[in-house]
Amino acid sequence: MSEARRNFLEGIRAETPLLIGVFPFGMIYGALAVNAGLSNTAAQMMSSILFAGSSQFITAQLVAEGAPALVIILTIAVINLRHMLYSASLAPHLKNLTLKWKVILSYFLTDEAYAPSILQYEKEGLQTYKHWFLLGAGFSLWFIWQTSTAIGVFLGASLPDDLPLDFALPLTFIAMIVPVLKKQPMIAAALSAGITALIAHPLPFKLGLILAALVGIAVGTLLESRYKQEAE
Amino acid sequence: MNNIWLVMIAGGLITFGMRFSLIYLFGRFEVPETMRRALHYVPPAVLSAIIFPELLLLDGTLDLSMENTRMLAGMVAIITAWVSRNTLFTILVGMAALFLLNWLGL
Numbered sequence: 001m002s003e004a005r006r007n008f009l010e011g012i013r014a015e016t017p018l019l020i021g022v023f024p025f026g027m028i029y030g031a032l033a034v035n036a037g038l039s040n041t042a043a044q045m046m047s048s049i050l051f052a053g054s055s056q057f058i059t060a061q062l063v064a065e066g067a068p069a070l071v072i073i074l075t076i077a078v079i080n081l082r083h084m085l086y087s088a089s090l091a092p093h094l095k096n097l098t099l100k101w102k103v104i105l106s107y108f109l110t111d112e113a114y115a116p117s118i119l120q121y122e123k124e125g126l127q128t129y130k131h132w133f134l135l136g137a138g139f140s141l142w143f144i145w146q147t148s149t150a151i152g153v154f155l156g157a158s159l160p161d162d163l164p165l166d167f168a169l170p171l172t173f174i175a176m177i178v179p180v181l182k183k184q185p186m187i188a189a190a191l192s193a194g195i196t197a198l199i200a201h202p203l204p205f206k207l208g209l210i211l212a213a214l215v216g217i218a219v220g221t222l223l224e225s226r227y228k229q230e231a232e
Numbered sequence: 233m234n235n236i237w238l239v240m241i242a243g244g245l246i247t248f249g250m251r252f253s254l255i256y257l258f259g260r261f262e263v264p265e266t267m268r269r270a271l272h273y274v275p276p277a278v279l280s281a282i283i284f285p286e287l288l289l290l291d292g293t294l295d296l297s298m299e300n301t302r303m304l305a306g307m308v309a310i311i312t313a314w315v316s317r318n319t320l321f322t323i324l325v326g327m328a329a330l331f332l333l334n335w336l337g338l
Contacts, residue, residue, distance in 0.1 A: 021319070024320050025319065025320075028323070038236060042237065042240070045240065046240050049240045049241060049243075050240060050243055050244050050247055051244075051247075052247050054275070054279075055243065055247070058278070058282065059239065059240070059243065061282065063236060063239070068235075069238050069239050072243070073239055073242045073243050073246065075278070076239075076243035076246060076247065077243070077247075077250075078274060078278060079274065079275075079278050080243075080246065080247045080250055081250060081271055081274055082271050082274055082275070083247065083250045083251045084250045084251075084253055084254060084263065084271070085263065085268065085271050086251070087250065087251055087252065087253050087254035087255050088254040090255060091254045091255045091257075091258035091259075092258065094255050094258075095258050095259070102252065102255050102256060103252065105255070106248060106251040106252035106255055106256075107248060107251070109251040109255075164327070164330055164331070164334070167286075167302065167305070167327065167330050168326075168327060169282075169286070170282065170283050170286035170287060170302075170306065171306075171309050171322060171323045171326035171327065172319070172323055173279040173282055173283050174283055174306065174309045174310055174313050174322060174326065175309070175313045175318075175319040175323055176275070176279060176319065177275065177276055177279040177280065177283070177313075178310055178313035178314050178322075179313060179314075179317045180275060180276060181276065185273070186272075186273070186276055189273040189276045189277050189280075190276040190277065190279075190280040191280070192277075193276070193277035193278070193280040193281045193284075194280035194283065194284030195284065196281070197280070197281040197282070197285050198284050198285060198288060198289065198294065201285055201289060201292065202292070208281075209278075209281050209282065212277070212280075212281035213274070213277045213278045213281050214277075216273060216276065216277025216278075216281065217270050217273045217274060217277045218270075220270075220272070220273030220276070220277065221266065221269050221270045221273055
Protein backbone atom coordinates (compact mmCIF):
# COMPACT_ATOMS: atom_id res chain seq x y z
CA MET A 1 0.00 0.00 0.00
CA SER A 2 1.34 3.42 -0.86
CA GLU A 3 2.29 5.75 1.94
CA ALA A 4 -0.30 8.31 0.79
CA ARG A 5 -3.09 5.78 0.82
CA ARG A 6 -2.06 4.47 4.24
CA ASN A 7 -2.23 8.01 5.68
CA PHE A 8 -5.59 8.62 4.02
CA LEU A 9 -7.07 5.46 5.55
CA GLU A 10 -5.56 6.28 8.93
CA GLY A 11 -7.30 9.65 8.79
CA ILE A 12 -10.62 7.94 8.13
CA ARG A 13 -10.02 5.51 10.97
CA ALA A 14 -9.20 8.31 13.43
CA GLU A 15 -12.33 10.15 12.29
CA THR A 16 -14.72 7.20 12.68
CA PRO A 17 -15.72 7.69 16.35
CA LEU A 18 -16.49 11.33 15.55
CA LEU A 19 -18.58 10.30 12.54
CA ILE A 20 -20.85 8.27 14.77
CA GLY A 21 -21.58 11.40 16.79
CA VAL A 22 -21.93 13.61 13.72
CA PHE A 23 -24.48 11.43 11.92
CA PRO A 24 -27.52 12.11 14.17
CA PHE A 25 -26.42 15.72 14.33
CA GLY A 26 -26.58 16.04 10.54
CA MET A 27 -30.01 14.43 10.53
CA ILE A 28 -31.27 16.88 13.16
CA TYR A 29 -29.85 19.77 11.12
CA GLY A 30 -31.56 18.56 7.93
CA ALA A 31 -34.93 18.11 9.63
CA LEU A 32 -34.74 21.46 11.45
CA ALA A 33 -33.61 23.42 8.40
CA VAL A 34 -36.61 22.20 6.40
CA ASN A 35 -38.93 22.93 9.33
CA ALA A 36 -37.41 26.40 9.65
CA GLY A 37 -38.71 27.12 6.15
CA LEU A 38 -35.67 26.41 3.97
CA SER A 39 -36.28 24.58 0.72
CA ASN A 40 -34.92 21.02 0.52
CA THR A 41 -32.28 22.19 -1.96
CA ALA A 42 -31.18 25.11 0.22
CA ALA A 43 -31.03 22.95 3.34
CA GLN A 44 -28.90 20.36 1.53
CA MET A 45 -26.66 22.86 -0.23
CA MET A 46 -25.92 24.68 3.01
CA SER A 47 -24.16 21.52 4.22
CA SER A 48 -21.67 21.76 1.37
CA ILE A 49 -21.46 25.55 0.95
CA LEU A 50 -21.06 26.41 4.64
CA PHE A 51 -20.01 22.94 5.85
CA ALA A 52 -19.90 24.12 9.48
CA GLY A 53 -22.37 22.51 11.88
CA SER A 54 -23.11 25.11 14.52
CA SER A 55 -23.33 28.01 12.07
CA GLN A 56 -25.75 25.99 9.93
CA PHE A 57 -28.05 25.46 12.94
CA ILE A 58 -27.89 29.15 13.79
CA THR A 59 -28.50 30.18 10.18
CA ALA A 60 -31.61 27.97 10.08
CA GLN A 61 -32.80 29.50 13.36
CA LEU A 62 -32.22 33.09 12.18
CA VAL A 63 -33.89 32.44 8.82
CA ALA A 64 -36.93 31.10 10.70
CA GLU A 65 -37.00 34.29 12.78
CA GLY A 66 -36.76 36.45 9.66
CA ALA A 67 -33.43 38.08 10.56
CA PRO A 68 -31.91 40.31 7.86
CA ALA A 69 -29.25 38.76 5.61
CA LEU A 70 -26.46 41.02 6.83
CA VAL A 71 -27.03 40.08 10.47
CA ILE A 72 -26.99 36.37 9.61
CA ILE A 73 -23.78 36.75 7.60
CA LEU A 74 -22.12 38.67 10.45
CA THR A 75 -23.23 36.01 12.92
CA ILE A 76 -21.79 33.25 10.72
CA ALA A 77 -18.51 35.18 10.57
CA VAL A 78 -18.36 35.54 14.38
CA ILE A 79 -19.20 31.88 15.00
CA ASN A 80 -16.70 30.60 12.47
CA LEU A 81 -13.87 32.88 13.55
CA ARG A 82 -12.43 29.97 15.49
CA HIS A 83 -11.45 28.34 12.20
CA MET A 84 -8.70 30.95 11.95
CA LEU A 85 -7.19 29.36 15.03
CA TYR A 86 -7.24 25.93 13.38
CA SER A 87 -5.79 27.47 10.25
CA ALA A 88 -2.97 29.04 12.28
CA SER A 89 -2.36 25.84 14.19
CA LEU A 90 -2.14 23.60 11.11
CA ALA A 91 -0.29 26.11 8.93
CA PRO A 92 3.25 25.00 9.87
CA HIS A 93 2.38 21.38 9.01
CA LEU A 94 0.99 22.29 5.59
CA LYS A 95 3.48 24.98 4.57
CA ASN A 96 5.21 22.96 1.83
CA LEU A 97 2.06 21.95 -0.02
CA THR A 98 0.92 23.35 -3.36
CA LEU A 99 -1.79 26.00 -3.46
CA LYS A 100 -4.29 23.44 -4.76
CA TRP A 101 -3.74 21.21 -1.72
CA LYS A 102 -4.02 24.19 0.63
CA VAL A 103 -7.36 25.18 -0.92
CA ILE A 104 -8.77 21.64 -0.74
CA LEU A 105 -7.64 21.04 2.83
CA SER A 106 -8.95 24.45 3.94
CA TYR A 107 -12.39 23.56 2.63
CA PHE A 108 -12.35 20.37 4.74
CA LEU A 109 -11.03 22.13 7.86
CA THR A 110 -13.83 21.63 10.40
CA ASP A 111 -13.71 21.19 14.19
CA GLU A 112 -13.99 17.43 13.78
CA ALA A 113 -11.28 17.15 11.11
CA TYR A 114 -8.93 19.48 12.93
CA ALA A 115 -9.01 17.66 16.27
CA PRO A 116 -7.67 14.22 15.25
CA SER A 117 -5.30 15.73 12.66
CA ILE A 118 -3.50 18.10 14.99
CA LEU A 119 -3.16 15.32 17.56
CA GLN A 120 -1.69 13.04 14.91
CA TYR A 121 0.69 15.73 13.64
CA GLU A 122 1.93 16.59 17.09
CA LYS A 123 2.55 12.92 17.79
CA GLU A 124 4.13 11.94 14.47
CA GLY A 125 6.07 15.09 13.63
CA LEU A 126 6.97 16.08 10.07
CA GLN A 127 6.21 13.41 7.49
CA THR A 128 5.89 13.68 3.75
CA TYR A 129 2.40 12.29 3.26
CA LYS A 130 0.64 13.43 6.39
CA HIS A 131 -1.65 15.87 4.55
CA TRP A 132 -3.40 12.72 3.32
CA PHE A 133 -4.39 12.07 6.92
CA LEU A 134 -6.23 15.40 7.12
CA LEU A 135 -7.81 14.68 3.73
CA GLY A 136 -9.05 11.29 4.98
CA ALA A 137 -10.49 12.78 8.16
CA GLY A 138 -11.99 15.80 6.37
CA PHE A 139 -13.42 13.93 3.41
CA SER A 140 -15.06 11.18 5.48
CA LEU A 141 -16.65 13.84 7.68
CA TRP A 142 -17.87 15.72 4.59
CA PHE A 143 -19.38 12.56 3.13
CA ILE A 144 -21.20 11.66 6.36
CA TRP A 145 -22.40 15.25 6.81
CA GLN A 146 -23.95 15.32 3.32
CA THR A 147 -25.56 11.90 3.74
CA SER A 148 -27.00 12.58 7.18
CA THR A 149 -28.30 15.99 6.05
CA ALA A 150 -30.10 14.33 3.15
CA ILE A 151 -31.76 11.78 5.44
CA GLY A 152 -32.76 14.58 7.84
CA VAL A 153 -34.23 16.68 5.03
CA PHE A 154 -36.15 13.64 3.82
CA LEU A 155 -37.50 12.82 7.30
CA GLY A 156 -38.06 16.46 8.25
CA ALA A 157 -40.68 16.95 5.57
CA SER A 158 -42.71 14.04 6.94
CA LEU A 159 -42.64 14.95 10.64
CA PRO A 160 -45.96 15.96 12.22
CA ASP A 161 -46.51 19.71 12.61
CA ASP A 162 -47.59 19.68 16.25
CA LEU A 163 -44.20 18.46 17.51
CA PRO A 164 -42.41 21.46 19.07
CA LEU A 165 -39.46 20.83 16.74
CA ASP A 166 -38.24 24.42 16.90
CA PHE A 167 -37.37 23.74 20.54
CA ALA A 168 -34.74 21.22 19.39
CA LEU A 169 -32.54 24.15 18.29
CA PRO A 170 -32.07 25.80 21.70
CA LEU A 171 -31.73 22.26 23.13
CA THR A 172 -28.95 21.50 20.65
CA PHE A 173 -27.18 24.69 21.68
CA ILE A 174 -27.58 23.83 25.37
CA ALA A 175 -26.05 20.41 24.73
CA MET A 176 -23.12 22.06 22.92
CA ILE A 177 -22.46 24.79 25.43
CA VAL A 178 -23.00 23.34 28.91
CA PRO A 179 -20.06 20.88 28.83
CA VAL A 180 -17.71 23.79 27.96
CA LEU A 181 -18.75 25.87 30.98
CA LYS A 182 -16.03 24.80 33.39
CA LYS A 183 -14.08 27.90 34.37
CA GLN A 184 -15.45 31.15 35.76
CA PRO A 185 -14.64 33.35 32.74
CA MET A 186 -16.54 30.91 30.50
CA ILE A 187 -19.59 30.95 32.76
CA ALA A 188 -19.41 34.74 33.03
CA ALA A 189 -19.18 35.05 29.23
CA ALA A 190 -22.27 32.86 28.79
CA LEU A 191 -24.32 34.64 31.48
CA SER A 192 -23.42 38.17 30.39
CA ALA A 193 -24.15 37.36 26.74
CA GLY A 194 -27.48 35.75 27.69
CA ILE A 195 -28.61 38.66 29.88
CA THR A 196 -27.52 41.22 27.27
CA ALA A 197 -29.52 39.30 24.66
CA LEU A 198 -32.63 39.57 26.87
CA ILE A 199 -32.18 43.31 27.42
CA ALA A 200 -31.17 44.08 23.83
CA HIS A 201 -33.89 41.93 22.30
CA PRO A 202 -36.06 44.90 21.18
CA LEU A 203 -33.20 46.23 19.00
CA PRO A 204 -34.00 46.07 15.28
CA PHE A 205 -32.41 43.65 12.77
CA LYS A 206 -31.48 41.13 15.49
CA LEU A 207 -28.58 43.40 16.37
CA GLY A 208 -29.12 42.36 19.98
CA LEU A 209 -27.61 38.98 19.13
CA ILE A 210 -24.36 40.45 17.85
CA LEU A 211 -24.19 42.97 20.69
CA ALA A 212 -24.76 40.19 23.24
CA ALA A 213 -22.07 38.00 21.65
CA LEU A 214 -19.56 40.85 21.75
CA VAL A 215 -20.37 41.61 25.40
CA GLY A 216 -19.91 37.94 26.32
CA ILE A 217 -16.60 37.66 24.45
CA ALA A 218 -15.32 40.88 26.08
CA VAL A 219 -16.36 39.79 29.59
CA GLY A 220 -14.73 36.37 29.22
CA THR A 221 -11.50 37.75 27.78
CA LEU A 222 -11.18 40.52 30.40
CA LEU A 223 -11.89 38.15 33.30
CA GLU A 224 -9.33 35.67 32.02
CA SER A 225 -6.67 38.40 31.82
CA ARG A 226 -7.50 39.45 35.38
CA TYR A 227 -7.19 35.89 36.69
CA LYS A 228 -3.88 35.52 34.89
CA GLN A 229 -2.56 38.72 36.48
CA GLU A 230 -3.65 37.62 39.93
CA ALA A 231 -2.00 34.25 39.45
CA GLU A 232 1.32 35.82 38.49
CA MET B 233 -36.75 34.13 2.51
CA ASN B 234 -35.16 34.79 -0.86
CA ASN B 235 -31.96 36.02 0.67
CA ILE B 236 -31.04 32.52 1.83
CA TRP B 237 -28.75 31.90 -1.14
CA LEU B 238 -26.99 35.22 -0.62
CA VAL B 239 -26.54 34.35 3.05
CA MET B 240 -25.19 30.89 2.29
CA ILE B 241 -22.76 31.98 -0.42
CA ALA B 242 -21.45 35.01 1.52
CA GLY B 243 -21.27 32.97 4.75
CA GLY B 244 -19.56 30.12 2.91
CA LEU B 245 -16.97 32.41 1.32
CA ILE B 246 -16.22 34.04 4.69
CA THR B 247 -15.94 30.65 6.39
CA PHE B 248 -13.65 29.29 3.68
CA GLY B 249 -11.61 32.51 3.83
CA MET B 250 -11.03 32.05 7.54
CA ARG B 251 -10.08 28.40 7.16
CA PHE B 252 -7.69 29.25 4.33
CA SER B 253 -6.33 32.51 5.79
CA LEU B 254 -3.44 31.43 7.98
CA ILE B 255 -2.61 28.25 6.08
CA TYR B 256 -2.03 30.59 3.14
CA LEU B 257 -0.36 33.40 5.08
CA PHE B 258 1.87 31.16 7.20
CA GLY B 259 4.98 32.99 8.36
CA ARG B 260 3.65 36.37 7.27
CA PHE B 261 1.11 36.95 10.03
CA GLU B 262 0.86 35.92 13.67
CA VAL B 263 -2.50 35.65 15.47
CA PRO B 264 -2.35 38.20 18.33
CA GLU B 265 -2.54 36.65 21.80
CA THR B 266 -5.64 38.66 22.79
CA MET B 267 -7.55 37.50 19.73
CA ARG B 268 -6.49 33.92 20.33
CA ARG B 269 -7.88 34.21 23.85
CA ALA B 270 -11.07 35.98 22.77
CA LEU B 271 -11.89 33.25 20.25
CA HIS B 272 -12.43 30.73 23.05
CA TYR B 273 -15.37 32.78 24.27
CA VAL B 274 -17.18 32.96 20.93
CA PRO B 275 -19.17 29.70 21.31
CA PRO B 276 -20.50 30.29 24.86
CA ALA B 277 -21.31 33.93 24.07
CA VAL B 278 -23.10 33.37 20.76
CA LEU B 279 -25.00 30.27 21.86
CA SER B 280 -26.15 31.81 25.18
CA ALA B 281 -27.31 34.90 23.30
CA ILE B 282 -29.63 32.59 21.37
CA ILE B 283 -30.62 30.25 24.23
CA PHE B 284 -31.67 32.87 26.82
CA PRO B 285 -34.34 34.63 24.71
CA GLU B 286 -35.59 31.28 23.40
CA LEU B 287 -36.24 30.04 26.94
CA LEU B 288 -37.20 33.21 28.78
CA LEU B 289 -39.02 35.49 26.35
CA LEU B 290 -42.65 34.93 25.50
CA ASP B 291 -43.80 37.22 22.66
CA GLY B 292 -40.95 39.54 23.51
CA THR B 293 -41.69 39.81 27.25
CA LEU B 294 -39.69 38.24 30.05
CA ASP B 295 -41.58 35.27 31.53
CA LEU B 296 -39.99 33.75 34.63
CA SER B 297 -43.20 32.17 35.92
CA MET B 298 -43.65 28.45 36.50
CA GLU B 299 -46.08 28.44 33.55
CA ASN B 300 -43.19 28.99 31.15
CA THR B 301 -42.72 25.38 30.04
CA ARG B 302 -39.80 26.23 27.71
CA MET B 303 -37.86 27.65 30.63
CA LEU B 304 -38.56 24.58 32.78
CA ALA B 305 -37.73 22.11 30.00
CA GLY B 306 -34.60 24.14 29.24
CA MET B 307 -33.49 23.82 32.86
CA VAL B 308 -34.04 20.06 32.69
CA ALA B 309 -31.90 20.02 29.53
CA ILE B 310 -29.12 22.08 31.16
CA ILE B 311 -28.93 19.62 34.07
CA THR B 312 -29.02 16.67 31.66
CA ALA B 313 -26.24 18.17 29.55
CA TRP B 314 -24.17 18.86 32.67
CA VAL B 315 -24.49 15.30 33.96
CA SER B 316 -24.47 13.28 30.73
CA ARG B 317 -22.32 15.48 28.40
CA ASN B 318 -24.20 13.74 25.59
CA THR B 319 -25.72 15.89 22.83
CA LEU B 320 -28.34 13.52 21.51
CA PHE B 321 -29.47 12.41 24.98
CA THR B 322 -29.83 16.04 26.09
CA ILE B 323 -32.00 16.90 23.08
CA LEU B 324 -34.23 13.87 23.65
CA VAL B 325 -34.68 14.55 27.38
CA GLY B 326 -35.38 18.25 26.75
CA MET B 327 -37.97 17.49 24.07
CA ALA B 328 -39.62 14.87 26.29
CA ALA B 329 -39.70 17.34 29.20
CA LEU B 330 -41.38 20.04 27.09
CA PHE B 331 -43.84 17.55 25.68
CA LEU B 332 -44.71 16.24 29.13
CA LEU B 333 -45.02 19.70 30.72
CA ASN B 334 -47.31 20.93 27.94
CA TRP B 335 -49.34 17.73 28.13
CA LEU B 336 -49.77 18.09 31.91
CA GLY B 337 -51.08 21.58 31.19
CA LEU B 338 -48.63 23.20 33.57
